Amino acid sequence: MTTSNSDPPHLSSPPQSPRVFSESDEVHLLKTFRKISKSSSCSSFSNSPSSLSSLTITSQHLDLIESSLGLRFSHTQIIDKLRRLKLKYHRQARTKSLIRTHHDLRLHRISRSIWGRININSAKRHIAFHQEKGENNTDAAAVGLEDFPFLKEEFSRILPENGVWKQGLKCLGAEKMRGFNEEWMLVRKEEAELRAKRAELEKELIHLLVPPFGSSSIS
Structure with a gap:
Protein backbone atom coordinates (compact mmCIF):
# COMPACT_ATOMS: atom_id res chain seq x y z
CA MET A 1 0.00 0.00 0.00
CA THR A 2 1.48 3.26 -1.07
CA THR A 3 1.04 6.43 0.88
CA SER A 4 1.18 9.89 -0.57
CA ASN A 5 3.47 12.45 0.99
CA SER A 6 1.71 15.31 -0.71
CA ASP A 7 0.03 17.83 1.51
CA PRO A 8 -3.76 17.91 1.58
CA PRO A 9 -5.27 20.50 -0.71
CA HIS A 10 -5.39 23.92 0.88
CA LEU A 11 -8.92 25.17 1.33
CA SER A 12 -8.85 28.90 0.77
CA SER A 13 -11.20 30.87 2.94
CA PRO A 14 -13.84 32.87 1.09
CA PRO A 15 -12.94 36.53 0.62
CA GLN A 16 -14.34 38.78 3.27
CA SER A 17 -16.91 41.27 2.12
CA PRO A 18 -15.90 44.90 2.64
CA ARG A 19 -17.30 46.49 5.75
CA VAL A 20 -20.17 48.87 5.23
CA PHE A 21 -20.26 52.28 6.89
CA SER A 22 -23.31 52.61 9.11
CA GLU A 23 -25.15 55.91 9.50
CA SER A 24 -23.39 56.55 12.81
CA ASP A 25 -20.05 55.72 11.15
CA GLU A 26 -20.70 58.34 8.46
CA VAL A 27 -21.54 61.00 11.03
CA HIS A 28 -18.52 60.15 13.16
CA LEU A 29 -16.23 60.09 10.13
CA LEU A 30 -17.29 63.56 8.99
CA LYS A 31 -17.05 65.05 12.48
CA THR A 32 -13.57 63.60 12.99
CA PHE A 33 -12.42 64.83 9.58
CA ARG A 34 -13.83 68.28 10.32
CA LYS A 35 -11.99 68.41 13.64
CA ILE A 36 -8.70 67.38 12.03
CA SER A 37 -9.17 69.89 9.21
CA LYS A 38 -9.86 72.78 11.60
CA SER A 39 -6.88 71.92 13.78
CA SER A 40 -4.56 71.94 10.77
CA SER A 41 -2.74 75.13 9.93
CA CYS A 42 -3.46 74.49 6.24
CA SER A 43 -7.20 73.97 6.50
CA SER A 44 -8.13 75.43 3.12
CA PHE A 45 -10.45 73.42 0.91
CA SER A 46 -10.58 72.94 -2.81
CA ASN A 47 -13.63 73.86 -4.88
CA SER A 48 -13.38 70.61 -6.83
CA PRO A 49 -15.90 67.99 -5.65
CA SER A 50 -13.59 65.21 -6.84
CA SER A 51 -10.81 66.07 -4.40
CA LEU A 52 -11.09 65.90 -0.64
CA SER A 53 -9.26 69.13 0.07
CA SER A 54 -6.01 70.93 -0.47
CA LEU A 55 -5.10 69.77 3.02
CA THR A 56 -2.50 67.02 2.78
CA ILE A 57 -4.03 64.05 4.58
CA THR A 58 -1.13 62.32 6.25
CA SER A 59 -0.95 58.77 7.53
CA GLN A 60 -1.16 60.23 11.02
CA HIS A 61 -4.49 61.87 10.17
CA LEU A 62 -5.81 58.62 8.74
CA ASP A 63 -4.60 56.73 11.81
CA LEU A 64 -6.60 59.11 14.00
CA ILE A 65 -9.73 58.63 11.90
CA GLU A 66 -9.20 54.87 11.77
CA SER A 67 -8.85 54.69 15.56
CA SER A 68 -11.94 56.82 16.10
CA LEU A 69 -13.91 54.31 14.00
CA GLY A 70 -12.69 51.36 16.02
CA LEU A 71 -10.01 50.18 13.57
CA ARG A 72 -12.72 48.67 11.36
CA PHE A 73 -11.83 50.45 8.11
CA SER A 74 -8.63 50.75 6.11
CA HIS A 75 -7.05 54.02 5.01
CA THR A 76 -8.21 53.38 1.45
CA GLN A 77 -11.80 52.82 2.57
CA ILE A 78 -11.75 56.01 4.65
CA ILE A 79 -10.42 58.14 1.80
CA ASP A 80 -12.91 56.65 -0.65
CA LYS A 81 -15.81 57.22 1.75
CA LEU A 82 -14.84 60.84 2.36
CA ARG A 83 -14.64 61.45 -1.38
CA ARG A 84 -18.08 59.90 -1.87
CA LEU A 85 -19.56 61.99 0.93
CA LYS A 86 -18.14 65.15 -0.60
CA LEU A 87 -19.60 64.30 -4.01
CA LYS A 88 -22.94 63.60 -2.33
CA TYR A 89 -22.83 66.95 -0.56
CA HIS A 90 -22.18 68.87 -3.77
CA ARG A 91 -25.05 67.08 -5.53
CA GLN A 92 -27.41 67.88 -2.65
CA ALA A 93 -26.20 71.48 -2.53
CA ARG A 94 -27.29 71.86 -6.15
CA THR A 95 -30.51 69.84 -5.80
CA LYS A 96 -32.13 70.11 -2.38
CA SER A 97 -34.74 67.46 -3.25
CA LEU A 98 -31.98 64.85 -2.93
CA ILE A 99 -32.03 65.44 0.85
CA ARG A 100 -34.68 62.81 1.59
CA THR A 101 -34.14 61.69 5.19
CA HIS A 102 -33.12 63.20 8.51
CA HIS A 103 -29.81 61.36 8.20
CA ASP A 104 -29.25 63.01 4.80
CA LEU A 105 -29.96 66.39 6.37
CA ARG A 106 -27.58 65.74 9.27
CA LEU A 107 -24.76 64.71 6.92
CA HIS A 108 -25.49 67.71 4.70
CA ARG A 109 -25.10 70.13 7.62
CA ILE A 110 -21.80 68.63 8.75
CA SER A 111 -20.51 68.48 5.17
CA ARG A 112 -21.46 72.11 4.61
CA SER A 113 -19.29 73.11 7.56
CA ILE A 114 -16.39 71.32 5.86
CA TRP A 115 -16.86 71.92 2.14
CA GLY A 116 -19.61 74.52 1.93
CA ARG A 117 -17.56 77.71 2.15
CA ILE A 118 -15.67 78.21 -1.10
CA ASN A 119 -13.84 81.50 -0.48
CA ILE A 120 -10.26 82.67 -0.33
CA ASN A 121 -8.28 81.20 2.53
CA SER A 122 -8.11 84.32 4.65
CA ALA A 123 -11.87 84.87 4.42
CA LYS A 124 -12.60 81.28 5.40
CA ARG A 125 -10.29 81.44 8.40
CA HIS A 126 -11.94 84.69 9.45
CA ILE A 127 -15.41 83.14 9.25
CA ALA A 128 -14.33 79.99 11.08
CA PHE A 129 -12.77 82.09 13.84
CA HIS A 130 -15.94 84.10 14.44
CA GLN A 131 -18.13 81.01 14.29
CA GLU A 132 -16.04 79.33 16.97
CA LYS A 133 -16.37 82.48 19.08
CA GLY A 134 -20.15 82.39 18.67
CA GLU A 135 -20.23 85.61 16.68
CA ASN A 136 -22.20 84.33 13.70
CA ASN A 137 -25.18 86.58 14.50
CA THR A 138 -23.51 89.92 13.86
Whole structure:
Protein backbone atom coordinates (compact mmCIF):
# COMPACT_ATOMS: atom_id res chain seq x y z
CA MET A 1 0.00 0.00 0.00
CA THR A 2 1.48 3.26 -1.07
CA THR A 3 1.04 6.43 0.88
CA SER A 4 1.18 9.89 -0.57
CA ASN A 5 3.47 12.45 0.99
CA SER A 6 1.71 15.31 -0.71
CA ASP A 7 0.03 17.83 1.51
CA PRO A 8 -3.76 17.91 1.58
CA PRO A 9 -5.27 20.50 -0.71
CA HIS A 10 -5.39 23.92 0.88
CA LEU A 11 -8.92 25.17 1.33
CA SER A 12 -8.85 28.90 0.77
CA SER A 13 -11.20 30.87 2.94
CA PRO A 14 -13.84 32.87 1.09
CA PRO A 15 -12.94 36.53 0.62
CA GLN A 16 -14.34 38.78 3.27
CA SER A 17 -16.91 41.27 2.12
CA PRO A 18 -15.90 44.90 2.64
CA ARG A 19 -17.30 46.49 5.75
CA VAL A 20 -20.17 48.87 5.23
CA PHE A 21 -20.26 52.28 6.89
CA SER A 22 -23.31 52.61 9.11
CA GLU A 23 -25.15 55.91 9.50
CA SER A 24 -23.39 56.55 12.81
CA ASP A 25 -20.05 55.72 11.15
CA GLU A 26 -20.70 58.34 8.46
CA VAL A 27 -21.54 61.00 11.03
CA HIS A 28 -18.52 60.15 13.16
CA LEU A 29 -16.23 60.09 10.13
CA LEU A 30 -17.29 63.56 8.99
CA LYS A 31 -17.05 65.05 12.48
CA THR A 32 -13.57 63.60 12.99
CA PHE A 33 -12.42 64.83 9.58
CA ARG A 34 -13.83 68.28 10.32
CA LYS A 35 -11.99 68.41 13.64
CA ILE A 36 -8.70 67.38 12.03
CA SER A 37 -9.17 69.89 9.21
CA LYS A 38 -9.86 72.78 11.60
CA SER A 39 -6.88 71.92 13.78
CA SER A 40 -4.56 71.94 10.77
CA SER A 41 -2.74 75.13 9.93
CA CYS A 42 -3.46 74.49 6.24
CA SER A 43 -7.20 73.97 6.50
CA SER A 44 -8.13 75.43 3.12
CA PHE A 45 -10.45 73.42 0.91
CA SER A 46 -10.58 72.94 -2.81
CA ASN A 47 -13.63 73.86 -4.88
CA SER A 48 -13.38 70.61 -6.83
CA PRO A 49 -15.90 67.99 -5.65
CA SER A 50 -13.59 65.21 -6.84
CA SER A 51 -10.81 66.07 -4.40
CA LEU A 52 -11.09 65.90 -0.64
CA SER A 53 -9.26 69.13 0.07
CA SER A 54 -6.01 70.93 -0.47
CA LEU A 55 -5.10 69.77 3.02
CA THR A 56 -2.50 67.02 2.78
CA ILE A 57 -4.03 64.05 4.58
CA THR A 58 -1.13 62.32 6.25
CA SER A 59 -0.95 58.77 7.53
CA GLN A 60 -1.16 60.23 11.02
CA HIS A 61 -4.49 61.87 10.17
CA LEU A 62 -5.81 58.62 8.74
CA ASP A 63 -4.60 56.73 11.81
CA LEU A 64 -6.60 59.11 14.00
CA ILE A 65 -9.73 58.63 11.90
CA GLU A 66 -9.20 54.87 11.77
CA SER A 67 -8.85 54.69 15.56
CA SER A 68 -11.94 56.82 16.10
CA LEU A 69 -13.91 54.31 14.00
CA GLY A 70 -12.69 51.36 16.02
CA LEU A 71 -10.01 50.18 13.57
CA ARG A 72 -12.72 48.67 11.36
CA PHE A 73 -11.83 50.45 8.11
CA SER A 74 -8.63 50.75 6.11
CA HIS A 75 -7.05 54.02 5.01
CA THR A 76 -8.21 53.38 1.45
CA GLN A 77 -11.80 52.82 2.57
CA ILE A 78 -11.75 56.01 4.65
CA ILE A 79 -10.42 58.14 1.80
CA ASP A 80 -12.91 56.65 -0.65
CA LYS A 81 -15.81 57.22 1.75
CA LEU A 82 -14.84 60.84 2.36
CA ARG A 83 -14.64 61.45 -1.38
CA ARG A 84 -18.08 59.90 -1.87
CA LEU A 85 -19.56 61.99 0.93
CA LYS A 86 -18.14 65.15 -0.60
CA LEU A 87 -19.60 64.30 -4.01
CA LYS A 88 -22.94 63.60 -2.33
CA TYR A 89 -22.83 66.95 -0.56
CA HIS A 90 -22.18 68.87 -3.77
CA ARG A 91 -25.05 67.08 -5.53
CA GLN A 92 -27.41 67.88 -2.65
CA ALA A 93 -26.20 71.48 -2.53
CA ARG A 94 -27.29 71.86 -6.15
CA THR A 95 -30.51 69.84 -5.80
CA LYS A 96 -32.13 70.11 -2.38
CA SER A 97 -34.74 67.46 -3.25
CA LEU A 98 -31.98 64.85 -2.93
CA ILE A 99 -32.03 65.44 0.85
CA ARG A 100 -34.68 62.81 1.59
CA THR A 101 -34.14 61.69 5.19
CA HIS A 102 -33.12 63.20 8.51
CA HIS A 103 -29.81 61.36 8.20
CA ASP A 104 -29.25 63.01 4.80
CA LEU A 105 -29.96 66.39 6.37
CA ARG A 106 -27.58 65.74 9.27
CA LEU A 107 -24.76 64.71 6.92
CA HIS A 108 -25.49 67.71 4.70
CA ARG A 109 -25.10 70.13 7.62
CA ILE A 110 -21.80 68.63 8.75
CA SER A 111 -20.51 68.48 5.17
CA ARG A 112 -21.46 72.11 4.61
CA SER A 113 -19.29 73.11 7.56
CA ILE A 114 -16.39 71.32 5.86
CA TRP A 115 -16.86 71.92 2.14
CA GLY A 116 -19.61 74.52 1.93
CA ARG A 117 -17.56 77.71 2.15
CA ILE A 118 -15.67 78.21 -1.10
CA ASN A 119 -13.84 81.50 -0.48
CA ILE A 120 -10.26 82.67 -0.33
CA ASN A 121 -8.28 81.20 2.53
CA SER A 122 -8.11 84.32 4.65
CA ALA A 123 -11.87 84.87 4.42
CA LYS A 124 -12.60 81.28 5.40
CA ARG A 125 -10.29 81.44 8.40
CA HIS A 126 -11.94 84.69 9.45
CA ILE A 127 -15.41 83.14 9.25
CA ALA A 128 -14.33 79.99 11.08
CA PHE A 129 -12.77 82.09 13.84
CA HIS A 130 -15.94 84.10 14.44
CA GLN A 131 -18.13 81.01 14.29
CA GLU A 132 -16.04 79.33 16.97
CA LYS A 133 -16.37 82.48 19.08
CA GLY A 134 -20.15 82.39 18.67
CA GLU A 135 -20.23 85.61 16.68
CA ASN A 136 -22.20 84.33 13.70
CA ASN A 137 -25.18 86.58 14.50
CA THR A 138 -23.51 89.92 13.86
CA ASP A 139 -25.16 90.23 10.46
CA ALA A 140 -28.63 89.42 11.75
CA ALA A 141 -30.05 92.69 10.51
CA ALA A 142 -29.01 91.80 6.98
CA VAL A 143 -30.76 88.42 7.06
CA GLY A 144 -33.75 88.32 4.72
CA LEU A 145 -36.67 86.07 5.62
CA GLU A 146 -37.42 85.61 1.93
CA ASP A 147 -34.31 83.42 1.79
CA PHE A 148 -36.01 80.94 4.12
CA PRO A 149 -39.52 80.45 2.65
CA PHE A 150 -40.47 77.28 4.54
CA LEU A 151 -39.54 78.74 7.92
CA LYS A 152 -41.30 82.02 7.15
CA GLU A 153 -44.49 80.30 5.99
CA GLU A 154 -44.70 78.08 9.07
CA PHE A 155 -44.37 81.01 11.48
CA SER A 156 -46.84 83.06 9.46
CA ARG A 157 -49.32 80.22 9.88
CA ILE A 158 -48.64 79.70 13.60
CA LEU A 159 -48.55 83.40 14.56
CA PRO A 160 -50.46 85.21 11.79
CA GLU A 161 -51.25 88.32 13.84
CA ASN A 162 -47.89 88.69 15.56
CA GLY A 163 -44.94 90.25 13.72
CA VAL A 164 -42.52 90.10 16.66
CA TRP A 165 -41.35 86.65 15.60
CA LYS A 166 -39.79 88.11 12.45
CA GLN A 167 -37.24 90.09 14.45
CA GLY A 168 -36.73 87.12 16.74
CA LEU A 169 -35.89 84.87 13.81
CA LYS A 170 -33.39 87.37 12.44
CA CYS A 171 -31.57 87.37 15.76
CA LEU A 172 -30.96 83.64 15.37
CA GLY A 173 -28.55 84.30 12.53
CA ALA A 174 -28.51 82.96 8.99
CA GLU A 175 -26.90 79.63 9.84
CA LYS A 176 -29.55 78.52 12.35
CA MET A 177 -32.35 79.88 10.19
CA ARG A 178 -31.04 77.90 7.24
CA GLY A 179 -30.99 74.76 9.37
CA PHE A 180 -34.60 75.22 10.52
CA ASN A 181 -35.68 76.05 6.97
CA GLU A 182 -34.18 72.78 5.75
CA GLU A 183 -35.92 70.89 8.57
CA TRP A 184 -39.28 72.35 7.55
CA MET A 185 -38.54 71.61 3.91
CA LEU A 186 -37.93 67.97 4.79
CA VAL A 187 -41.10 67.82 6.91
CA ARG A 188 -43.12 69.29 4.04
CA LYS A 189 -41.68 66.70 1.68
CA GLU A 190 -42.57 63.86 4.05
CA GLU A 191 -46.08 65.24 4.53
CA ALA A 192 -46.57 65.46 0.76
CA GLU A 193 -45.41 61.87 0.35
CA LEU A 194 -47.83 60.74 3.09
CA ARG A 195 -50.72 62.58 1.43
CA ALA A 196 -49.87 60.98 -1.90
CA LYS A 197 -49.71 57.54 -0.25
CA ARG A 198 -53.04 58.14 1.47
CA ALA A 199 -54.67 59.17 -1.81
CA GLU A 200 -53.23 56.10 -3.50
CA LEU A 201 -54.61 53.78 -0.80
CA GLU A 202 -58.03 55.45 -0.93
CA LYS A 203 -58.12 55.10 -4.71
CA GLU A 204 -57.14 51.43 -4.48
CA LEU A 205 -59.79 50.74 -1.84
CA ILE A 206 -62.52 52.47 -3.86
CA HIS A 207 -61.45 50.54 -6.95
CA LEU A 208 -61.87 47.27 -5.04
CA LEU A 209 -65.21 48.18 -3.44
CA VAL A 210 -67.05 49.85 -6.31
CA PRO A 211 -67.51 46.77 -8.60
CA PRO A 212 -69.22 44.58 -5.94
CA PHE A 213 -71.49 47.41 -4.80
CA GLY A 214 -72.20 48.36 -8.40
CA SER A 215 -73.23 44.83 -9.40
CA SER A 216 -75.43 44.34 -6.32
CA SER A 217 -77.28 47.60 -6.91
CA ILE A 218 -77.99 46.60 -10.52
CA SER A 219 -79.41 43.21 -9.49
